[in-house]
Amino acid sequence: xxxxxxxxxxxxxxxxxxxxxxxxxxxxxxxxxxxxxxxxxxxxxxxxxxxxxxxxxxxxxxxxxxxxxxxxxxxxxxxxxxxxxxxxxxxxxxxxxxxxxxxxxxxxxxxxxxxxxxxxxxxxxxxxxxxxxxxxxxxxxxxxxxxxxxxxxxxxxxxxxxxxxxxxxxxxxxxxxxxxxxxxxxxxxxxxxxxxxxxxxxxxxxxxxxxxxxxxxxxxxxxxxxxxxxxxxxxxxxxxxxxxxxxxxxxxxxxxxxxxxxxxxxxxxxxxxxxxxxxxxxxxxxxxxxxxxxxxxxxxxxxxxxxxxxxxxxxxxxxxxxxxxxxxxxxxxxxxxxxxxxxxxxxxxxxxxxxxxxxxxxxxxxxxxxxxxxxxxxxxxxxxxxxxxxxx
Numbered sequence: 001x002x003x004x005x006x007x008x009x010x011x012x013x014x015x016x017x018x019x020x021x022x023x024x025x026x027x028x029x030x031x032x033x034x035x036x037x038x039x040x041x042x043x044x045x046x047x048x049x050x051x052x053x054x055x056x057x058x059x060x061x062x063x064x065x066x067x068x069x070x071x072x073x074x075x076x077x078x079x080x081x082x083x084x085x086x087x088x089x090x091x092x093x094x095x096x097x098x099x100x101x102x103x104x105x106x107x108x109x110x111x112x113x114x115x116x117x118x119x120x121x122x123x124x125x126x127x128x129x130x131x132x133x134x135x136x137x138x139x140x141x142x143x144x145x146x147x148x149x150x151x152x153x154x155x156x157x158x159x160x161x162x163x164x165x166x167x168x169x170x171x172x173x174x175x176x177x178x179x180x181x182x183x184x185x186x187x188x189x190x191x192x193x194x195x196x197x198x199x200x201x202x203x204x205x206x207x208x209x210x211x212x213x214x215x216x217x218x219x220x221x222x223x224x225x226x227x228x229x230x231x232x233x234x235x236x237x238x239x240x241x242x243x244x245x246x247x248x249x250x251x252x253x254x255x256x257x258x259x260x261x262x263x264x265x266x267x268x269x270x271x272x273x274x275x276x277x278x279x280x281x282x283x284x285x286x287x288x289x290x291x292x293x294x295x296x297x298x299x300x301x302x303x304x305x306x307x308x309x310x311x312x313x314x315x316x317x318x319x320x321x322x323x324x325x326x327x328x329x330x331x332x333x334x335x336x337x338x339x340x341x342x343x344x345x346x347x348x349x350x351x352x353x354x355x356x357x358x359x360x361x362x363x364x365x366x367x368x369x370x371x372x373x374x375x376x377x378x379x380x381x382x383x384x385x386x387x388x389x390x391x392x
Contacts, residue, residue, distance in 0.1 A: 003042045011068065014271030017058070018043060020065040036065045041368045044069070050328075050373045052272060053279065054366050072373070073272050075325025078263045080333065082387045085255050091244035093237055101236040107211045109222055112149075115208035119170045123153045127165065128205035131157070133178075135190070135197035142189035143178075143197070147204060158182040159291030164201050173202040181289030249392070250348075256384040260326035261319065268321040276317035277310065284313075327377040336383060338375035341392065345382070346374040 005021040020043045036057045043065075044051065052070040059066045112126060121127050129150050133143035143157065153162050160182075164174050180196040181188070188194045212218055216228040226232035288298045299305055304312075330336070338346075340359055347358040355361045362371035385391045 003039060003046055006043045006047055008047070008069075014269075014275055015068055015070050018055075018065075018067045018069050020067065022064045036060050036067075037367050039065055040067050040069075043067075044369045051370055052275065054370050070272070070275055072328070073269055073321070073325060075268075075322070075329050076265045077260060077326050077329040077333070078265050080260065080263075080330050080384070080387075082384075083259050085252060085259070085388065085390070088252065088390065089248070091241065091248045093240045093244055097240055098233055098237050101240055102214070102233055103211065105223075105232070105236065106214050107209050110209045110211040112207040113210055115206045118206045118208075120168070121152050121165050121203065121206050123162075123166065125152045126150070126207045126209065127152060127203060128207065129165070130202040130204060131161070132200040133197050135195040137195065140190055140195065140197050142184055142191075143199065149207070155183070155185050157184065160293055161199065161201060164199075165203060168201070168203045170203055170206060173200060175200050176292075178292035179289050179294045181286070182292040183290035186290075246348075252385055252390055253345075253378075253381045256388075257323045257327060257381050260330060260384060261322040264322050264326050264329070266325075268318055268325065272321055273314055273317045276321055277313040280313045280317060281310065284309075324377065327380040328373075330383065331376045331380040334380075334383065336376060336379045338372065338379040342375040342379040342382065343371070345378040346371070349378065350374065 002023050003020055004023050007019040007021075009017045009019070011017045018040075020039060022039065037055075040055050040057060044055070049069070050072045052072045056068040057065060058068055118125075127150055128147055129145075130147065131143055131145050133140035150156060150161075152165055158178055160176055160178055164176050168174055176199050178197050178199060180194055182194050183189060190197075214229060219226050219229055219232050223232055226235055285295065288295060295306070299309065302309070343359040343362060347353060347355055347362055350362070352358070352361070359371070359375070362374065366374075382391055
């Protein structure tokens with residue numbers, strides 16, 4: 001089985017519909033879209049295109065695949081010569097940060113008790129609450145709970161519950177409305193329906209965490225890899241230093257890419273900017289509704305209107321697209337090919353840091369062409385730093 005023909009049809013606003021014909025019997029009408037992704041990759045490679053977004057498989061049939069693709073705009077850069085990035089601060093981890101990290105590790109082994117000195121919760125506090133949730137079809141089981149322990153600010157309940165709790169006092173009850181689309185632990189609740197509903201939240205208790213006494217004997221028993229308090233502090237310091245190094249490196253990458261974007265000789269076309277802005281808007285709406293808010297509530301909190309929000313997203317999209325076009329141009333002009341470290345950096349920038357085998361994981365979830373494209377940009381970004389002696 002392989003791609004024999006690709007027929008491209010303009011679908012409007014820069015998107016194209018690709019009809020991909022396959023040799024042999026094809027995938028079959030019951031094939032999942034994920035099974036078609038490698039063949040979409042083959043089609044992209046056959047026509048020499050890279051996508052702006054992950055291609056969307058519209059249908060899979062006996063005769064082939066129908067996919068929606070937005071071709072990546074091709075940019076040129078005036079120069080990739082080194083340009084000073086300005087002062088580069090060396091990452092530093094203070095003793096106070098180490099103390100805090102150790103305290104958090106030890107606290108995970110602590111026990112909760114009522115905090116009689118508090119009447120109003122703060123972000124990060126653990127509280128005991130009752131929640132009654134009703135929608136048009138009746139009780140909402142995913143949200144309704146009694147004497148439930150909840151960390152204020154976690155995603156165990158929609159974000160609007162956190163907002164409600166931060167304005168409440170002990171033994172107080174308050175009501176709010178959740179818009180359709182709310183999420184629990186990142187997933188649509190209510191069996192996927194996530195109906196608009198009314199909540200009644202009662203704050204029963206505010207808890208304090210009593211951590212165990214930190215001694216060499218306690219560390220040896222519960223954290224044998226550390227062995228002692230001194231060993232635990234050393235491990236925490238190394239972990240914090242590694243994270244500080246990664247953050248500092250990410251900041252340098254952003255600065256280098258932003259400078260490269262300023263050298264793009266052709267600005268992004270309107271359709272691509274509009275498509276990226278719309279994608280950002282859809283992602284934002286998912287976050288807003290996931291917290292149980294309406295768009296009007298979000299706009300009020302940001303002191304703007306929808307037109308102002310879209311204008312801001314378009315400005316951000318134009319800047320981001322210039323950055324991507326610049327990195328693509330640098331990679332193309334210097335024949336750069338990504339290594340495993342570049343796939344790991346791409347995974348980090350896509351919010352998937354720490355996954356095992358990032359090359360294979362990104363290719364499986366995003367497609368080989370898109371994953372390689374992201375890693376190649378990471379490689380180009382790193383190349384900019386290496387030219388100034390600031391690489392990995």
